[in-house]
Amino acid sequence: MKIKKILVAALTCLSGIFTFPCYSSGQTTLPKDKQNGVILHAFCWSFNTIRENMKQIADAGYTMVQTSPANKCFIGEDGGMEIFGKGKWYYHYQPIEWTIGNYQLGTKEEFAAMTAEARKYGITVLVDVLPNHTAFDRSAVTRNFIDAVGGKDELYHANGLNEIQDYNDRYQCTTGAMGGLPDVNTENPKFQYYFMSYINDLIANGAGGFRYDTAKHIGLPSDPKDKKSPRNNFWEVATGREAIQGLTLANKDNLFIYGEVLQDKNVKEKEYSRYIGLTASAYGGVLREALIQRDFKKNDLKSWHHKANPKQLITWVESHDTYCNAGESAGMSDALVRCGWTLLAARSTGVPLFLSRPDGSSPENRWGNNRIGARGNDNFMHPEVIAANKFRQAMAGEKETLYYSADGKVMEVARGTKGVALVNVGEASEVTIRTSLPDGTYTDVVHHYRFTVSKGKLSGKMDKECSYILLCE
Numbered sequence: 001m002k003i004k005k006i007l008v009a010a011l012t013c014l015s016g017i018f019t020f021p022c023y024s025s026g027q028t029t030l031p032k033d034k035q036n037g038v039i040l041h042a043f044c045w046s047f048n049t050i051r052e053n054m055k056q057i058a059d060a061g062y063t064m065v066q067t068s069p070a071n072k073c074f075i076g077e078d079g080g081m082e083i084f085g086k087g088k089w090y091y092h093y094q095p096i097e098w099t100i101g102n103y104q105l106g107t108k109e110e111f112a113a114m115t116a117e118a119r120k121y122g123i124t125v126l127v128d129v130l131p132n133h134t135a136f137d138r139s140a141v142t143r144n145f146i147d148a149v150g151g152k153d154e155l156y157h158a159n160g161l162n163e164i165q166d167y168n169d170r171y172q173c174t175t176g177a178m179g180g181l182p183d184v185n186t187e188n189p190k191f192q193y194y195f196m197s198y199i200n201d202l203i204a205n206g207a208g209g210f211r212y213d214t215a216k217h218i219g220l221p222s223d224p225k226d227k228k229s230p231r232n233n234f235w236e237v238a239t240g241r242e243a244i245q246g247l248t249l250a251n252k253d254n255l256f257i258y259g260e261v262l263q264d265k266n267v268k269e270k271e272y273s274r275y276i277g278l279t280a281s282a283y284g285g286v287l288r289e290a291l292i293q294r295d296f297k298k299n300d301l302k303s304w305h306h307k308a309n310p311k312q313l314i315t316w317v318e319s320h321d322t323y324c325n326a327g328e329s330a331g332m333s334d335a336l337v338r339c340g341w342t343l344l345a346a347r348s349t350g351v352p353l354f355l356s357r358p359d360g361s362s363p364e365n366r367w368g369n370n371r372i373g374a375r376g377n378d379n380f381m382h383p384e385v386i387a388a389n390k391f392r393q394a395m396a397g398e399k400e401t402l403y404y405s406a407d408g409k410v411m412e413v414a415r416g417t418k419g420v421a422l423v424n425v426g427e428a429s430e431v432t433i434r435t436s437l438p439d440g441t442y443t444d445v446v447h448h449y450r451f452t453v454s455k456g457k458l459s460g461k462m463d464k465e466c467s468y469i470l471l472c473e
Helices: 004-012 047-052 054-059 089-093 108-120 143-148 170-175 189-204 234-238 281-293 320-324 334-346 383-394
Strands: 039-041 064-067 071-073 095-100 124-129 209-212 256-259 277-279 313-316 351-355 400-404 410-415 419-424 429-434 440-443 450-454 457-462 466-471
Touching: 047 054, 047 064, 047 108, 054 108, 071 089, 089 320, 095 108, 095 143, 095 189, 108 124, 124 189, 143 189, 189 234, 281 313, 281 334, 334 351, 334 383, 334 410, 334 419, 334 466, 383 419, 383 466, 400 429, 410 429, 419 429, 419 457, 440 466, 457 466
Parallel strands: 039 064, 039 351, 064 124, 124 209, 209 256, 256 277, 277 313, 313 351
Antiparallel strands: 071 095, 400 410, 410 419, 419 466, 429 457, 440 450, 450 457
16 A cells, blocks of 8 residues: 555655566465466455445456455545545555454445355455554554553554655664554564454454555564564464464465565565565566557566566556556556456466456546445456456466567467467557467457467457457367
8 A cells, every 4th residue: 555645755666676587486375276366456345345246256257356454444534435535545544443344345244244245156355454554643543452552652663653764774664654654563462463363353254365565564584673573573473373372363274365565676575475475566567568668578578577486476457556646557548457467367377466447437537436335447347358367267277478479569378279368559450470379260259350370370350459368179
């Protein structure tokens, strides 16, 4: 989560992200049975809205749905329910108490009803959680929260009210205030017990995993320690490796847990990946640049630009932060997002996350109808997106090969000899591109266009900003 006050620092810390060497270790923490899945980020949808749309989510090929934060949160702007304006999306991200339910998304009972509906369709519910900080307004933090952690003096790090000046200084990054958000003492055993009680309550009410917001701001064992923190053991506790006051993470071997670890030159990606999956923020950046520049050969799209095992990565075309903050991805059309999504979903590694943009949104009006609780626009269930989601699952275990047209406008993700995903970010044209498909004639599963393959070359007509899925029967 990044809000306006911290935007410049947060985006600045992404400079230089495209120079990371590719690293792949054998370490994996994300469940193997989720590796070929896809996540729908139901951004700002209420629990009831998600429940009411669960069949459509499942029919669209999603295997996981991620909610906005479910905890009691700051109430601002007279309790307004606009995504931005009278009410704000980022009030989700200002916790005042670790209990299920808030005025923006719904009650604990509605959360449980949503997860019960998800189980009917085999969908895993992931919940966004944010232990790193509280609301800007510290007076809004409830007495229950304060008492649970041992009082106001025990709530924040000793450095927790001092603003981060250098995001690449690990002491500042993991103990300091981020854009004015006071930094919680996540190493306080009483806080850990209180927070993990909330996590276990979510699990008891049907949650199957978590996305940890601002995860890189929570220290690792090797990081410098705050004066109040003799051990940096939050991740040991949060992932169930260590109990806290007799409390252990429930169902720990089956949970899908990843963290928002935005990449930078001094982020300990390998160490974080020993505990949780990680966001491939650098890859999202190079992919968006390729899409906007209409040139797939402009950047290296084969490398994930990350030091962790690709099976540990959560990939995206855009996140709610890239969409909401400076709007760096909001100017992309839904069609261009679909092009990027097809590439991500078709690839053999990384677990892709699709951001549901607000209903009625457009590059000219990114907030659209501007209502918290409502379903997002229909792009999440566009036929091209559905086809890409189902292609991913059908191609499980098949080797990946990437091909590009001579002008860089068309990219092909081939999976063995069983199928390919084709994406055109240029104008409508006839295309010829290398392929792994056997010779023959193929019909795209979405648009029903015909393509021919002869001697390792695939040819056919492609429309502007469009994707195609071809299968070898």
